[in-house]
Amino acid sequence: MGIGWRLAMQSALYGDGGFFVREADGPGDHFRTSVHASPLFAGALATVVERVDAALGRPERFDLVDVGAGRGELLTALCLLLPRELVTRVRPVAVEMAPRPDGLDGRIRWRRDVPAEVTGLLIATEWLDNVPLDVVETDADGRLRKVLVDRHTGAETLGGPADPAEVFWAARWWSGAGRVEVGASRDAAWADAVERVRRGAALGIDYGHRKDERPPLGTLTGFRAGRQVSPVPDGNCDVTAHVAVDSAALATGTPGELVRQRDALRALGVSGARPALSLAGTDPAAYLRALSGAGEAAELTSATGLGAHWWLWHPIGIDLSLS
Incomplete structure (x- = not known):
């Protein structure tokens, strides 16, 4: 006898031995996110952190919260990329259901729930797509x-x-009849996370759709070992569905700002443009580095891949836009 998808996802992803709580492997072993694709992504988010810090007047304590932190890869990178003066004020917090990984930077606090109050930046990269839904x-x-x-x-x-x-x-x-992935649980989760930000900003990054582009057959699917598979909720694969980003954004009480990742990253200086061929003749090593960076940037900004992700931007108590 079957059960509703929300309960099935909750058990498969976060129950005993669930996909996201077991210690044997991490999400990065099964699917590729922007965090894993290139350090350019973390570099762009470091710029966002600096801008939020400046808009807040460089507070004595800056909370940097990563919801759905995986194994702490993004926070680890940000701690290395941020200016030293800012790092001394940053309080990095990883929110994740899995146990704290061995060898993680001791400055990063590890917890299972979002802190009650945040002054700084809350980031959720590919978290909402794994919030169970019916x-x-x-x-x-x-x-x-x-x-x-x-x-x-x-x-x-x-x-x-x-x-x-x-x-x-x-x-x-949801427009029309057919199959509907009910995003109310994601709306509530995102609204609750954004509400914790007293001053600063919340940034959700995920693949999703708006009302005029809802897929009639839905998007529920699975991932295991780098491959897309059938979404069997037995705990052996990731079970995920695209996010109704317009609904989630409005659930916070304000529509905020919805920007495609390719546009947000380009505004932050991440470009997939190839380096000038003349550089190969004057400095071959620099040319190869630039070419590699251009390839990584192209993946992050691809209109048919990671670049199609949505950035949900909610500034709270500050005047700061992504565009």
Whole structure:
């Protein structure tokens, strides 16, 4: 007998022995994010940190919170990239369900929940797509019904009627009939995280869609060992679905700013342009370094890959735009 997708994802990802809590391997062993793709990504976020710090008037303590921190790769990189004067004031916090990894920088605090108060920058890179959600589907009579899934095989069946709250969310945020990935749980999670920021900014980075581009068949899928696989919620693969970014952004009480990653990174100086060929004749080593950097930047800004991710930007108590 199947259960709702939200409960199935919660168990498969965060239950005992779940995909994100086991110690044997980390997310980076199964899928490639911007954090893993290139240090240019961390370098761009370091610039964002510096700008938020300046907008705050360089406070004595700057909270740098990474929600869904993986194995702490981003915070580790930021601690190395930020100016020394700022690093002395930064309090890095990793929010992650998995145990603290061995050898992590001792300055990074590790916890399972978002701090109650943040003054600085809260970042969530590919976190919302792993917040469990329910799925509903229109039956032959035009009614929305819950989609149930077998935790061992991934086989789906239609269950009872969708809850009134699910019907309301679908009517407001999903165009047309068909399969609906109900983003209300993501909305609540993001709104709660943003609310913790007293002054500074919150930045969510994820793949997603807006109402006018919702996929009629949904996006629920799985990843294991670098390959896309069927989303079987047995704990052996990542189970993920794209984020309804417009809904999540508005759930905070303000629409904030929605920017494609390719545009945000280009505004921060990350360009995939090839270096001038003349450099190869004058300084071959520098040319090769520049060429490698251009390749990494191209991956981060690709319109059909990582560059299509959305940046959800919410400044709180400061006037700072990404564009």
